Amino acid sequence: MTIAGSRDQKLNRRLRLGMVGGGRGAFIGAVHRIAARLDDRWELVAGALSSDPERARLSGEDLLLPSDRNYGNLHEMAQREADREDGIDAVAIVTPNHAHAAVAEAFLKAGIHVICDKPLTTTVQEADRLAQLARESGLIFAVTHNYTGYPLVRQARAMVAEGELGTIRVVQVEYAQDWLATRVEETGSKQAEWRTDPSRSGPAGAVGDIGTHAFNLAEFIVGDEVASLSAELHTFVQGRRLDDNAHMMLRFASGAKGMLWCSQVASGLENGLRIRVYGDKAGLEWEQENPNALLFSPLGEPPRIIRRNGYGANDVSRAASRIPGGHPEGYLEGFAQLYADIAEQIAARIEGREPNPFSLQVPNVEHGVRGVRFIDAAVRSSQNKAAWVDV
Amino acid sequence: MTIAGSRDQKLNRRLRLGMVGGGRGAFIGAVHRIAARLDDRWELVAGALSSDPERARLSGEDLLLPSDRNYGNLHEMAQREADREDGIDAVAIVTPNHAHAAVAEAFLKAGIHVICDKPLTTTVQEADRLAQLARESGLIFAVTHNYTGYPLVRQARAMVAEGELGTIRVVQVEYAQDWLATRVEETGSKQAEWRTDPSRSGPAGAVGDIGTHAFNLAEFIVGDEVASLSAELHTFVQGRRLDDNAHMMLRFASGAKGMLWCSQVASGLENGLRIRVYGDKAGLEWEQENPNALLFSPLGEPPRIIRRNGYGANDVSRAASRIPGGHPEGYLEGFAQLYADIAEQIAARIEGREPNPFSLQVPNVEHGVRGVRFIDAAVRSSQNKAAWVDV
Amino acid sequence: MTIAGSRDQKLNRRLRLGMVGGGRGAFIGAVHRIAARLDDRWELVAGALSSDPERARLSGEDLLLPSDRNYGNLHEMAQREADREDGIDAVAIVTPNHAHAAVAEAFLKAGIHVICDKPLTTTVQEADRLAQLARESGLIFAVTHNYTGYPLVRQARAMVAEGELGTIRVVQVEYAQDWLATRVEETGSKQAEWRTDPSRSGPAGAVGDIGTHAFNLAEFIVGDEVASLSAELHTFVQGRRLDDNAHMMLRFASGAKGMLWCSQVASGLENGLRIRVYGDKAGLEWEQENPNALLFSPLGEPPRIIRRNGYGANDVSRAASRIPGGHPEGYLEGFAQLYADIAEQIAARIEGREPNPFSLQVPNVEHGVRGVRFIDAAVRSSQNKAAWVDV
């Protein structure tokens, strides 16, 4: 449990966070800020919170940013923060997808660690180039596939890695919502607007927005790569410019088989991310909407309900847990775990020590690239009668 | 509710049932017998319960069959029963799959109504031929896709038909078990032996045994046909001769999209038949292992839990229900509903009246043919890199 | 599993059942008939199905009773059946509560085994007298506390008996419904009418109708007697003549403590019988509306979901199970188990052998007496400011 003394003791300060994007009307930026705050290892000290300078300024005032660090321009921010003695330790990039690459590049070049929302970029080329830049920079580059921060997701991954499921055979993953079941992008929802706009969201809709999370979760837990996929993307809502539903069959490198379903038109579902993994020794199930339980079913034995920080919880999940079992943690705590882990990685660098190995579970730029390759493969397969396409 | 006076009053007798297959060591034969008995419209009076005459005789004695109707040979049975004044009203065919066609043909030719387990046959040609024979005979030919007998499955079908879900967009159906997760066919299990033996089971394993049920359930509830599918069948257990897992993408005639997963190696799952249907007005979910609840989610409203014979239950499901809500009915009652309905159909013919329209929901030979076509399409698609194949 | 060969082989016939009560418009009589039929060990051959002779006759015709055994009078039935060579082996008494004692006495005196619905009688005096008669007769006297027929209820009892829960500390049992939340006894419901009428139902309403089941279930599973109770009965629906809600605290002989809640005005609950038992080694939970699962929580380990006839099911529950795990059994199967067990007890007597010990789990007249004492104690406690009253 990280509840007390979670802050790095030697460093003796909070890390300094900057943010690009996430101003008034945004969703995920506010989530990042709560996530950064929750475990008390970060303080937000700078921002370029909107591409519109005036909106940026007002948004920064909302957040009590010091006026000299409330930037109207991200490039100015990157440079000035790089120059300050007390400059930001990392930048959180929470803009629409199409802007990720340029912002990340600017901060990498300024020598600042990057925390980037997903999908990493809107094209494979951009993603590869950014990964190259990141590798060359030697900087930390985290991608917020936040569902990997849930304690029991990490426990599931560890259980697979330790062979508790045996050889993995089948992986069923899905992420279904209903908030785009009607044409809400025409009703003034900023969220819906940019997510259904190819120029800002990239070549895929549901596949890019939530399919990537499902894909990442599957690879994260199974500890294996999807070698190829066969996909059918579809747009159900008339007039919509990007897919709002996709079905896929997956072949993993190890020989496991899987399915992936993502949808934003599944009437009645709110945020239905769910994964089931079946090996020759055991199966497991986890659902994001009920994240404090993990169903573990050893073949031939009654299924067991492992609960966060409860009986059966392992070290990995306990380390990502704040409060006792039975006191539910949720989406914000899972997201916060990424920020706590990134803080640990940065603090370890500053102090010249090895980071806690658990902190290395945060998805990095390579995982970001996988997500973009996944989107690309899905779109191409669907355009070609669901032919098998390598990821 | 059919609890009292379920028996047809005018006919004033129980219908007479014969059975082929289902002797000692069998599973589904015993289920058919309970199903026939439960609503008191049938009595079992004759049988050829095994292809082995001695085993047949002993099995008939177990069941207290009169010795002159405890047959060692199905052809003798068909002929003798056809000749008796008090001959059987229908025969239940519960042999392994490969024998269905010949047995059904013998009884159709003897003028006896047929109740046949699924899948109808092991080839499309046989299925077509049998359907042709059945049509020409004018006899009743029921195929026991028993999950259609569950009250809330019928309610779901009616709700879709009445437009409560709007235009159907997505159908997710799955049927997963774990009883073949190891090579049990080598351990003396008769059930496992014949179901993994192509000569008795047909060209598919899990797809034929349970995939057909999932497929039938989807077409039954959605009231639409699967136009084509893309499938990947796989055998995970080494040495097994038929598939034990299959993933499919489905395209419905109406434009709806779907997925079907069937597996017999999903560690921890017992009999996980589950369907979810999403339309532009509402979604619904039903699980066979919790059959007394139907989750109905009108878009924009809180999901509602409709319970068998409880608040929100419609006439269709009430008619297939015996006891009040909260008193769970299960697999045997669902199966029994088919027998009650077939009895109604036969009684109506005897009495020269129209049957209760609800009774016509029992799957017939045409649905049996669909099941065989489904198996055939899945096998061919999988052999051809999951190409789209018409069903 | 009792699915095949459930019928006693040596006896080589079905047992003969008579029924008193349960004619047109009745509920529980029809349930008893299905229960008797389900496992094929009984045939209904005689009845006095109503206290109204004409209604009795019509009801018997509905059920295809032979006309000479379709009685208008229970005393005539008792005598004539006792005299026949092929007379009934047992009588099922399914009248309203107030008539149980006289009917049972008539059949005991005729030397016929009795299967009586609960509560046994409406007064403790009657109950004691009947128990005395039953003991003197040497006959089998079963009381259909049917929830004891559920496989996992029996498993729970065995687990407690075998010490898997350790010393029992706390027992929480409840049985709540909502069908009497309004004054339905004024709307023509025969069920509601007699159950809220003290002259037919006895001194208690909800306590007698369903509280007794909860009480019986607790004593059955815990294997211990409630020594004393403190109760508050209440009538919420204006004009109702009997309690429709009761709260009780329980002290078990062993020192365990418990609570019992029964209600027929709990809006939204259908048939919510639920029990939770906590010992110093483990806890368990079972709910009647989801009867195929038993939650078992050993202290310090993840809770396990034991499923009927699945992994973790013990011999006791397997013996009361018909079909494989994942194929839900329900209320009727649980009720049928009592009839199968009573058949086994009677067959063993006929054949001069010991019955299968599992069959002896059927509640008998002594358990019936406990139920009546419970009602009496609850009513007296409630009349005396919830003072502790011995049961």
Add this chain to the structure above:
Amino acid sequence: MTIAGSRDQKLNRRLRLGMVGGGRGAFIGAVHRIAARLDDRWELVAGALSSDPERARLSGEDLLLPSDRNYGNLHEMAQREADREDGIDAVAIVTPNHAHAAVAEAFLKAGIHVICDKPLTTTVQEADRLAQLARESGLIFAVTHNYTGYPLVRQARAMVAEGELGTIRVVQVEYAQDWLATRVEETGSKQAEWRTDPSRSGPAGAVGDIGTHAFNLAEFIVGDEVASLSAELHTFVQGRRLDDNAHMMLRFASGAKGMLWCSQVASGLENGLRIRVYGDKAGLEWEQENPNALLFSPLGEPPRIIRRNGYGANDVSRAASRIPGGHPEGYLEGFAQLYADIAEQIAARIEGREPNPFSLQVPNVEHGVRGVRFIDAAVRSSQNKAAWVDV
């Protein structure tokens, strides 16, 4: 949703929080700190984190408290903070129970708003005196019955208040855990030690620690007071000095009846706080371990699942919600809501305006007194054979 711009705009600063108790090894103090931080309306600037000065100092250093506000003595802290221009706006009291009264008194006298953990005090006399002091001071005095911060608990309360359940008849509330199922107070657990020590915990164990929460939740949701109760407290673990299980029957002022169960020896339960309320129009259920769903069952209609910030969520629950439905919020967010609301109350005072009425739902000193009276009544009833005692 309070996700963006939750901070009061006019005030233009974070409120300043001090803390007494909650140093190294404590549990609830860390929870209060996260709760205060989460919505960004507070900063922790001062503390006397332990009654042991050295431990206090080290604990404050862990939290990066400025050294001149890292106090070794609470009285010094009260005085010095009262004297500072930038002194704390409120103090959070998170000591063991017996110290609450004296600490609260010190800060009230210093003119500082108080946020006190529950139970308020260990005797009714102390509670009454403190309430008197609080009233006279005119200061804000919040008591952290934190479960009232859950959005759907507030929704439930509003639904009852608006008559959606009709006249309330039955209230079933329980709070059961298993962490004291063995004698952990002998194994070095500081939490267990003081909670089972009458000199620090007060006259009750489970009743004071969690029973009070259950009691508060019932009164909060039902909007009615418990007039009297009949209780049986018991200690199951040998050698323990306070109750670890209690059963109670409740009579509400309005005529509703209820039960309350609290236990710390219920093997397998983690933090099982659950409430069910039944009125003559509808029922509802809520469980703390699954806090994002509220089951609402209007009589005669299918039950509806209302989800936090989802379809069916009302203004009250939306106001206490940060992120969209389907993104689970949990214990910390519920706790944080109290801090956000207290901040709103204080900010409104500073700015001379009315607070948002939703913020007034935070339990205050009068609710704290109710909790202490409840403990007292339960103890007295149990000592007197569960006689009815007024609360």
